[in-house]
Amino acid sequence: MLLLWVPVLAFGHGGENHGQAAEPTAAVSYFSAEASSGKYELLLKHGPLAPGRPATLTLYISDYETNAPVDSAALQVSVAGYPNLVIKASKIEPGIFQLRGIFPDTKDYSLMVSLNSKAGPDLLQVSSVKVGTALPGAVLEQPENGAMTGSWLFGVGGVVAGVLLTLLVRRRPKPGLAVSVLVLAAFLPVTSFQKVQAHEGHAAQATAMAASGSFRMEKETQFLYSVLTQRVTSGDFEETVALFGTVLGAPEGMAAIQSPQSGKLRALQVRPGERVAKGQVLALVEQQINAEEQISLEAERNLVEAEYAAAKVHYERLQRIADIAAQKDLSEAKARFQAAEKNRILYQHNRGSAGAKLVQVTSPIAGVVAPFSYTAGTFVSAGETLFQVTSLEKVYVEAQLPAMDELKLQQVTDYYLTHPSGSGASYGLRLLSAAQTVHTENQSRRLVFEVLNPKGELKIGENLRVHAVLPAASGRISVPREAVIQVGGKEAVFVKDNAETVRLRHILKGQDNGRETVILIGLEEGERLIVSSVYQVKTIYLNR
Missing domain, CATH: 2.40.30.170 (Efflux pump adaptor protein, beta barrel domain)
Known part of the structure; x- marks a missing residue:
């Protein structure tokens, strides 16, 4: 009986599961239609189009097998049944084309897309280009704001009625009248009338996608992150240990380079981490000599200089009388001068300013010089390791x-x-x-x-x-290792159902050979598996 005091006006109809919380639905901001063949996948997007006015549509073209955007394509677009309608297509970026035209009537049109790219020529029909149709919007009705006002009015009326009833009973006790007033007051509602309406079909798509693990990933995002796919097939799998x-x-790629003699590092010609060639000079070591050796070197230097000077004078004299000099004498003088000049250059190159001998330290292999701590002027001993080249x-x-x-x-x-x-x-x-x-x-x-x-x-x-x-096993479904991820502690992959729908698929893994993984349960042949940018797809799935 108490429930009768609070009347509620309700209207309902089927189509929703009210035992669960409603899934949030994203606002639809565009119309879309798609078509695919064994070569290409087309997705057409457009906003509301008015008949008889210029219309702009966006066409996405990707390779059906790999989902890679079609970079260059010979594209022609026409309207089925309307040969005089002109649709102009222009490329925006790889895989994205803009279509422009005018649709005369309020109806659904079909576009015929003829294209030719790397996969070969093809003709596809994209249906349901909606002209004169408004985008579907939210239809759930909210409770009216006047409900609280009505509740207050009924409450105040009940209080006033109670005061008047008390006065009547005290002044003129009439049991029949009092009972009638009490019965009437009992059936007066003191709460608001709540109008509730339910509509079918609102959360049906979102609920179905959530239950199946599928979610929407817009084509622009797929192109941005280079989301690529490959067709799932069975074949031979190489088992590995x-x-x-x-x-x-x-051994032939490592060299420890030592000083050939004791002396002073005259110059360093490489730096740590530098790549050197085989035979390249790394440093110059100046030989340390005593006084007796110094005198011997001075005498040797004098002999080299004297021979060079004598050979030069003799050769220049014969050149001046070349017309009367014997050719044999001229040739001998030239050879003597050239030999003396080479010996002089060699001596100067191998001796310092004081006549000390300079020894070149070279790399026996090509490679990279390891870090070292030597500096120019450092004294080194014979056999001391100066450099390591790897x-x-x-x-x-x-x-x-x-x-x-x-x-x-x-x-x-x-x-x-x-x-x-x-x-x-x-x-x-x-x-x-x-x-x-x-x-x-x-x-x-x-x-x-x-x-x-x-x-x-x-x-x-x-x-x-x-x-x-090991020897290959046949009839196995194997996928690249990078396609397999973990979601919620379980192994999973992502499969592309259509142009903008991706599905999470839990799997049972088998053997792994370091490059591919066998899938025992969870994948079927012919499905399109996402094999690149899987981490980005997982992030979108978790934040959907």
Whole structure:
């Protein structure tokens, strides 16, 4: 009976699940239509279009397999059933084109898009270009502001009625009248009338997408982050055994350069970290001599200078009388002068200002000079290491093979390693030594490989994984490792359903060979898997 005192006016109809909180829906700010073939995927976007007025639409063209924007395409657009309507297309940026035209009537139009790009020529129809249609807006009605006012009026009226009833009962006790007034007051409502309406279809799309793990990712965002896809297929998968390895310097790629004699560093011609060529001069060492050696050097210098002067005078004299001098004498004089000049230059180059001998310190290999602490003027001893030059063009990798995997070594078809930075770069290996020694601590076998490292990405002392490739298994669905992520502690991938819809798909992983991962459950052949910019897609999914 008490519920009858508070009447509520309600209207309802089906289409919503009122047992759950409604999902928030984003306001629709554009119309869209899409079409796809085995070559291309088209997405058309436009705002409200008025009939008979200039219209602007945006067309997105991407490769169907990879989702890469089509950079250059021969594009022609026409209106189906209206051969006289002209649609002009202009490129804005790779994969994005602007369409302009005038649609005469209020109706839905279909565009015929003929394009030719790297994937080849194609013709696609994009339907439902809505002209004269307003964008769908929010239709949920809010409670009226006058509800609180009505509640106050009914409350005040009830108080006044109660006071009057008390006065009547005290002055003229009439039980029949009092009972009638009490019954009437009991059925007067003292609260507001709340008008409630429910409409179907509002949160249906958002609720369905949330339940399925799908979400909207606009095409502009896909192009901005270079979100690329690849078709899921089954095929051969190379099973691998992962081995722990360490990068070592190759003997021919490391050089310790020592001083050939005791003396003073006259000049340093390289800096730490500088790349040098084979045979390049790194420093000059000036020989330290005593007084007796100094006298001998002075005498040697005098002989060299005297021979040079005599040869020069004799050759110049014969040149002046070349017309009467014998050709043989002229040739001998020229050869003597040239030899004396070379000896003089060599002596001056190898001796200091005081006649001390200068020794060149050169690099026996091409590589990078390691840090050193010597400065010009430092005294060094014979055999003292001055520089270390390292070449990373070829390095060794020592890997540890567990004893339990030793039998698998007989089935290995190839070896490779991946860069520990996760850049995806892989390197081929050449086995030099097959388990000739073992580690005393864990009894694992040592394998030594030679690796070509032209870019110098592998550094000496770096730890990495070596993959021993076993015979391939067929009929496996495998995907690139970078396509697999963790969401909520579970392994997952992202699949592209259509132009702007992406779906999160939880998976069960199988074997991993360092480059690809086998998917046991969660993916089907033919689906388009997102393989690049996966972290950005995950961020959008979590913030949706």
